Amino acid sequence: MSQHSVSPQHVDSFTSRSVNALPFTLAILLGVSLNAVNSSTISIAIPEILRQFHLTSHAIVWIISGFYLGSAITQPIAGDLGDVLGYNRLVYLGLGLLFITAIGAPFAPFYGILVLWRVIQAVSTSILYPNAIGLVRLYQTKRQGQFLGWIGMSIGVAAAIGPTIGGFLVKTFDWRAIFWLNAPLVILTAGLLWLGLRRVKPSGGRSQPALMHFDTLGTLLFVVTMVLWLIWSNSMKSSMAWLDLLAAILLTIVFIMVESHRTHPVIPVKLFRSRSFSLYSGLTVLLNVVFYAGLFGIPTFLQEYRHSSVMDTALVLFAMSAAMAVGSIWGGRFAQGSRRRIPLIGGTGIALIGSVLMVDLDHLTTIMLFAAAILLGFGYAINNVVLQKAVIESVPASHTGTIAGTYMLLRYLGAIVSAAALSAMLVTLSTSETLFVALSFISVLAFVSSFFTPWSRKTQGV
Structure with a gap:
């Protein structure tokens, strides 16, 4: 993987002179916790969502798998995109997408649209984690190990309180409230990050030669392969499921062959x-x-x-x-x-x-x-x-x-x-x-x- 263009000496000067430590720290800890919050709060709301849309238990797979499919696809790619475009830009992009889901998902007219919003929610929160780690590497070098420990604890706490928060919101309001919750969290995270980095010049990402190393073909193959496997897993009882399985296997073989010869593979x-x-x-x-x-x-x-x-x-x-x-x-x-x-x-x-x-x-x-x-x-x-x-x-x-x-x-x-x-x-x-x-x-x-x-x-x- 190519290195970021900022030198260690430059990073140290940013850490000591430009970054406002407290809001920066709070923004990172809150941002990396949003995926855990959204993956755990939904578990309480699933039965009510199924009743709301008059669905059987079989439909549970889409709202769960959709989120984890989006996360699985995004996680290996988002960090490399942060190297290309700049970590802070990607964090703001993720927060912006998450805010849009907070507004749009509660008004989904039918279940398929809600699942789509859920996938976008997964993509947005998965963009945040690797790029938040990138910001830590850039601006917090002196106590990086301790900072990473705080990140681990914040994710654990988010996972612990997520179901309780979800239960309270569903009981007090309804399932839509678990999506509305993201709006104030996004505003708070973005505000804290702006306060933390407002005196810092945004990093420019990779140089043009390094940009050319991004594995575009591997990324496209990876996305399509993951989608095919999800389609097969959700159609195993269909008489034509073997065609979905065959397509998934063949594309997986192609993906492995392509990635094994790439200098900078996505996987x-x-x-x-x-x-x-x-x-x-x-x-x-x-x-x-x-x-x-x-x-x-x-x-x-x-x-x-x-x-x-x-x-x-x-x-x-x-x-x-x-x-x-x-x-x-x-x-x-x-x-x-x-x-x-x-x-x-x-x-x-x-x-x-x-x-x-x-x-x-x-x-x-x-x-x-x-x-x-x-x-x-x-x-x-x-x-x-x-x-x-x-x-x-x-x-x-x-x-x-x-x-x-x-x-x-x-x-x-x-x-x-x-x-x-x-x-x-x-x-x-x-x-x-x-x-x-x-x-x-x-x-x-x-x-x-x-x-x-x-x-x-x-x-x-x-």
């Missing part, structure tokens, strides 16, 4: 030749299938089959997200050490216990329900941090930025698969048992896979 497919990287990547997808199926399956079954209230459901998700925040702290401690296999075995084992407890969700006592949600969230969070660090360490340091985007893609792939599986099962299930038996099986597979991961970290050369 570094050559890295999958590494055994450790492939193991970590596969484990990442498996764990995210389990977690996101639980995140969206639990509220649906609680409200539709146990007839739990919106606020009671929100409390369960709050417990899961709070456990994630705590688990992330422990995961960070484990990630700092040299051991990798032990925390991965422990994290997958804890998540497995939570999945097994969920098998009897229809009859669980309140205490056991909260215990299962907490175990699932805590185990997932430990693995999320350790796996992210392990994935980055499995490649040379020169690939760090690219591999960070690829890791986020793997997470979203797990979310998309879980949404498709959840939708398919909800059509025929009257209880949650089959769904969580399947999740337990995937958890067992992840648990067994963790025993084959490298014993300790293997940091590649710089």
Whole structure:
């Protein structure tokens, strides 16, 4: 990846003289949290949205997968676009798009338009994260590690309070309020960022020769490939689904062949030749299938089959997200050490216990329900941090930025698969048992896979 044109000395002078630290910090922390807020608040509103548009549970896949498809496509691309156009410009672009969705989505005349707004919402919030990190690298060099720690905590807190906020808004108003919430958040974030950088001259992005390295062909192939896989996952019961699958496979092969010969690929497919990287990547997808199926399956079954209230459901998700925040702290401690296999075995084992407890969700006592949600969230969070660090360490340091985007893609792939599986099962299930038996099986597979991961970290050369 090409380097930004601003020199280290210039960055230091910006950090010490030009950036207004407090509003800049608040803007970054709030901006990177918006994706987590919007991905978690919707889980509470899904049953009401389905009733509003007179839809069956099968339609759940579109509003979930649409968001994660937009995020999966945008994350690997947005950072490179920030290098080209300037990070602050991309952040303002993302905030502007998010504000438009806050105004337009509540007035969607039918479900398909709402899903489209949801995709745009995903794109806008996914633009923010990599470019916010880019701004941190430019303007906050002296305590960058501490700053990145704050970012991780803010995302965890956002995920924890998102379901509770969503439950309050849905109960007090209706599902439209979870979209309206973004309007004041966008205005606040943009205002804080302007205050933080108003004395800073915007970076110009890459030079013209570097601009030519942007992988336009790979980006287009990547977008179309992801869309084809989503179409197939949502049409598996169709008699013509095999054509969708064939098209997705063929285009995936073409994409891999093209990217393997690119100097600056949008997805570094050559890295999958590494055994450790492939193991970590596969484990990442498996764990995210389990977690996101639980995140969206639990509220649906609680409200539709146990007839739990919106606020009671929100409390369960709050417990899961709070456990994630705590688990992330422990995961960070484990990630700092040299051991990798032990925390991965422990994290997958804890998540497995939570999945097994969920098998009897229809009859669980309140205490056991909260215990299962907490175990699932805590185990997932430990693995999320350790796996992210392990994935980055499995490649040379020169690939760090690219591999960070690829890791986020793997997470979203797990979310998309879980949404498709959840939708398919909800059509025929009257209880949650089959769904969580399947999740337990995937958890067992992840648990067994963790025993084959490298014993300790293997940091590649710089």
